[in-house]
Amino acid sequence: MKKSISGFSKLSKRKKLRWIVENFFKDPENVMRELMSHWHQNEEQQRVLDGFSENTISNYVLPFGVAPNFVINDKTYVLPMVIEESSVVAAASSAAKFWMERDGFKAKVIATKKVGQVHFSWSGNVDKLNSVFEELDAQLRIDVSHITANMENRGGGILDISLLDMTHLEDDYFQLKVNFETCDSMGANFINSVLEEFGRSLKTFVATNEGFEGKEKELTIIMAILSNYTPECLVRAWVECPVEDLGKNGDLNASDFAQKFCKAIRIAHIDPHRATTHNKGIFNGIDAVVLATANDFRAVESCGHTYAARDGQYRSLSYCSVENGIFKFWLDLPIALGTVGGLTKLHPVARRSLELLGNPSASQLMEIIAVAGLAQNFAAVKSLVTTGIQKGHMKMHLLNILNHLGANEKEVSETVTYFKDKVVSFSAVRDFLDLIRGEKKKDINLLTDQKASS
Numbered sequence: 001m002k003k004s005i006s007g008f009s010k011l012s013k014r015k016k017l018r019w020i021v022e023n024f025f026k027d028p029e030n031v032m033r034e035l036m037s038h039w040h041q042n043e044e045q046q047r048v049l050d051g052f053s054e055n056t057i058s059n060y061v062l063p064f065g066v067a068p069n070f071v072i073n074d075k076t077y078v079l080p081m082v083i084e085e086s087s088v089v090a091a092a093s094s095a096a097k098f099w100m101e102r103d104g105f106k107a108k109v110i111a112t113k114k115v116g117q118v119h120f121s122w123s124g125n126v127d128k129l130n131s132v133f134e135e136l137d138a139q140l141r142i143d144v145s146h147i148t149a150n151m152e153n154r155g156g157g158i159l160d161i162s163l164l165d166m167t168h169l170e171d172d173y174f175q176l177k178v179n180f181e182t183c184d185s186m187g188a189n190f191i192n193s194v195l196e197e198f199g200r201s202l203k204t205f206v207a208t209n210e211g212f213e214g215k216e217k218e219l220t221i222i223m224a225i226l227s228n229y230t231p232e233c234l235v236r237a238w239v240e241c242p243v244e245d246l247g248k249n250g251d252l253n254a255s256d257f258a259q260k261f262c263k264a265i266r267i268a269h270i271d272p273h274r275a276t277t278h279n280k281g282i283f284n285g286i287d288a289v290v291l292a293t294a295n296d297f298r299a300v301e302s303c304g305h306t307y308a309a310r311d312g313q314y315r316s317l318s319y320c321s322v323e324n325g326i327f328k329f330w331l332d333l334p335i336a337l338g339t340v341g342g343l344t345k346l347h348p349v350a351r352r353s354l355e356l357l358g359n360p361s362a363s364q365l366m367e368i369i370a371v372a373g374l375a376q377n378f379a380a381v382k383s384l385v386t387t388g389i390q391k392g393h394m395k396m397h398l399l400n401i402l403n404h405l406g407a408n409e410k411e412v413s414e415t416v417t418y419f420k421d422k423v424v425s426f427s428a429v430r431d432f433l434d435l436i437r438g439e440k441k442k443d444i445n446l447l448t449d450q451k452a453s454s
């Protein structure tokens, strides 16, 4: 049984860490030193990072990589990518280069609507509520005008409010469904503040409106919260070229490659098992840029997966066609992002990621991130239908294995050369390292023996 503690959050960071290492680790002093070695050298920056969360005891570091040569709507980008999986940045870079030579990626934001809901219980006559809805709508807008004024100045605000009768699904259940435009911010705080105020206004409205009587004057707010499902905050990214321009890929000529690639995409529309892995590959690219720009990857993921299941079956987010000799590959992605607010400008590296991208608007970032997903998907499926994924993956994984086995620079170089045309596995790499380390030992022993006898 682990120890418990009260008042942990009140302890200083150092004391928190001390309590953790002393109670949960076998070698407290070393673990304390090790976790402290990840503290930022710059105290101010560390304070900023600590401010993002609670009970922080150290920093969890992830690699910050870049994928160059992304041509998107005729402009060239270097994409910042934060990801722990080897091959993802390499795959993105290779897809970027492939399409750079074929007119690049295109992307277009289709809509930017965000959604919020006030869920409430009410046992009155719905026709009465509908009959005063216009009045209610106006009152709700007035009651939140102190919250919406700023957003309205930026060109956003509340788009529309609708009343949904959900009593066929749950007794007394109604909903206010609200659409918002939040410009360059993701808008979660703005939306939630508006919705909570709507909840209070709604209660007062039915309690004081003379059209209601008895029980109709009582209304219970169950919850007021944004929805992370934003199917109308949608972007499309695509690539296209004449089939023959695809060139030879692996052993496949351009036409066979195009057909096989499209079949692979169709399979991901038919089979949920494949669709899940297929979309995981898409999110390899999306999440990496979402994280690099300090956006909310959980929101992005949950939205994308709901969208992928919008017709009742989980399916591929990407599509492919070969028609009239033209290969087309595209992705439709609902994604709510911000380039102002949240952590986007506070996180020291995210700020640089956005600068690297030319400080895009939220809509431009939607386009860039959709392209990152499409590029990743293209690279993965291209490998899958030609050489298979393991060839590239294991070459990258080789470096992780060598790291794990503590190989020095020379051993890394010798092992990488040796495995150029061989199948990589942990045991094969370990055996090869043992062999070269053994041979070196033999050479050293030989030299010492020679020295001793001379």
Ligand code: MEV
Pocket (backbone or CB within 6 Å): 085, 277, 278, 279, 280, 281, 282, 284, 380, 381, 384, 389
């Ligand atoms: C691995 O992280 C992602 C892939 O499995 C995606 C796919 O199968 O399409 C390679």
